[in-house]
Amino acid sequence: MIMNIPDNDIIERTLNNEATPDEAKMVIRWFKTKEGQLWLSSRIDEDEKLILEGEEHFQVNHKIPSDVIYSNILKRLKTQKLKRRIFQAAALLIPFILVAASFFYVNSKVDLLAVNEYDEIYVPKGERMQVIFQDGSKVYLNSESRIRYPRKFGLNERKVELEGEGWFDIAKNPNRPFIVDLNCLRVKVMGTIFDVKAYPNENDISVVLESGSVELKTVMSNSINMIPGDKAVYNRSSGRCKILHPDNYKLSSAWKQNVLVFNNSSLSDVIVTLSRAYNVNFIVEDSVALSYTYTITTNSKNLAFLLKELEKITPVRFIINENDIRVKMINK
DSSP states (O other): OOOOOOOHHHHHHHHTTOSOHHHHHHHHHHHTSHHHHHHHHHHHHHHHHTTOTTOGGGGOOSOOSOHHHHHHHHHHHHHHHHHHHHHHHHHHHHHHHHHHHHHHHHHHHSBTTSOOOEEEEEEOTTOOEEEEOTTSOEEEEOTTEEEEEESSOBSSOEEEEEEEEEEEEOOOOTTSOEEEEOSSEEEEESSOEEEEEEOTTSSEEEEEEEESOEEEEETTOOEEEEOTTOEEEEETTTOOEEEEOOTTGGGGGGGGGTOEEEEEEEHHHHHHHHHHHHTOEEEESOGGGGGOEEEEEEOOOOHHHHHHHHHTTSSEEEEEOSSEEEEEETTO
């Protein structure tokens, strides 16, 4: 990465401990580059030239009785002058060292230099998991979800990448917004509770805001601001985003309490959800069954019992084998 050379005035103010935090951060970053290190080396060389031999006799303003004494005096003068230069150099570098020490302390907490390692967590089917980040923010991940996040958040933002579904509770920090990158959509928050559903094999992405504020930014650079109770539905194919105002918006995150909510949901959506939640495989033998929809809320942990409840709604039957569940019509 090529950095612009800071102005000399800013460099001098940094070395003299007179720069602003932003200026000092910029200079210290530049000092870590090859070009910045060459500049520091050149600066030291220039200071060294001031204490080279040949100018010591200008410090003597009286007659010297002998060459031996003269030589000894010159050596002492040179030693004293060298000490003075060392103290001057130390006085010059102390502010820089203090700034650098502060910089590296802050860098141990956040990622000032943008060189960082990432962790990735995948939640398999049939499981859920909670992740707590270093700033106190947390996310509850639904089945078959993946999240990628830095071990140290950056100075200006806290950014994670999500595939799947997660319920976020973000620690408030106005100076460091929290960003959830969904590839084609970015969710930017300050301190907020919201649910995101963005499975890669589903065309729609949904964001439901429970509290706080959210700014959505699409690949088309369109920004959409949400308020609590809003549900945003973004279509990957069309690139369009619509805002809904459902009365029961908090049910979107009911899965955290092992509650499944189907509201006029197609059988296709139902079996996808059940497949994730119970780690089972459905085989649809009669495509006609896919034309039926379901409205039901359940917290049953027993899949067999739940399938029996679904059979009461439509003439679709679920036949459980060892590893698969066959889906067929009742008259077959």
